[in-house]
Amino acid sequence: LGADPSGKLLYCPPVYAIVNDTLYLLMNTMVSADHIHSLETYRYDEAAGKFTFVRSDPIPFKLNTNAYHLDNGKLLLPGRLAKLDGFPVTPAVMISDSGSAEGPWRIVKIQSNGLLPDGSSYVHPELSAIVKGRDITIFCRNDNRQIPILYHSHDYGETWSGPIEHDIFFSNSKIYSG
Numbered sequence: 001l002g003a004d005p006s007g008k009l010l011y012c013p014p015v016y017a018i019v020n021d022t023l024y025l026l027m028n029t030m031v032s033a034d035h036i037h038s039l040e041t042y043r044y045d046e047a048a049g050k051f052t053f054v055r056s057d058p059i060p061f062k063l064n065t066n067a068y069h070l071d072n073g074k075l076l077l078p079g080r081l082a083k084l085d086g087f088p089v090t091p092a093v094m095i096s097d098s099g100s101a102e103g104p105w106r107i108v109k110i111q112s113n114g115l116l117p118d119g120s121s122y123v124h125p126e127l128s129a130i131v132k133g134r135d136i137t138i139f140c141r142n143d144n145r146q147i148p149i150l151y152h153s154h155d156y157g158e159t160w161s162g163p164i165e166h167d168i169f170f171s172n173s174k175i176y177s178g
Contacts, residue, residue, distance in 0.1 A: 001051055002027055002040065009037060017067030017075060017101040024101035025051050026077070028063055031085045034124075036060040041102055054102055061107060062088040064126045070156050071133055073099045078127035078138060080114075081107060089114025089122045091140050093129075093157050110138060110151045110160045117163060120144060128175040139166070139175045148175060 002011035012028035023044035029037045039059040042051035060082040068076040075096040082088035091110040096103060114122045123143035130137045138151040140163070151162035 001025070001042065002029065004029070012036075012063070014042075015063045015066045015077065017077075019067075019075070019099065019101045022101075024054075024067075026063055026067075026101065028061075029056075034062060035085055035087055036062050036082055037085055039063070039105070043102070057103065057105070058084060059094075059105065059107070060084045060086060060088065061092065061094055061105075062126075065128050067101060068129055068131045068136075069099075070131065072156050074156065075099055075101060076129065076131070076136070076157050077105070078129050080122075080125050080127065081109065089125060091122070091125045091127055091138070091151065093127075093138075095157055108157055108160075110140075111163065116142070116144065116149075126175060138162075141175055 010030040014025045014027040017024045025042040027040050031037050038056050040056045041054040043054050045052045062080045064079045070076055077094040080088035081090040081092040093108050094105040096105050124141055126141040128139050134156050136153040136157050140149040142149045148166045149163040150166050151160045153160050
């Protein structure tokens, strides 16, 4: 789907959103592995049987899971934030206030930076969420201890509490929940 004729950009596996019976694909471009350059949005054209390009935004946000529909009509995408073309280590979410997968998206940091409570850096803070009404629980990958870190929001992802270590074991791999 994604191709850079110059060969300078890599493409990351996509995530999806279904909005008003339309399938969207969102995908990151990268200057090197996990160094995020942009967020690209595609809409599925059923008549043509393919995804068509909608937009590209210079948002250094690494996508982790499909979009979540919130009861307040907004969309939420868990992921991690970096500086443009940098490696993302700050847990965050993107919120579409309009509920449209075509944006605009705003970023809400779950944590102010990419540091764990002991001062060490996250390695790959990949996120997944469980959404129940206005309450959201984020599971965050924690390679240092191989147990997830949880964050909670009680206002649709606008503010976050945590981090809280959870005692379920998982290896240093992507988390999927929901």
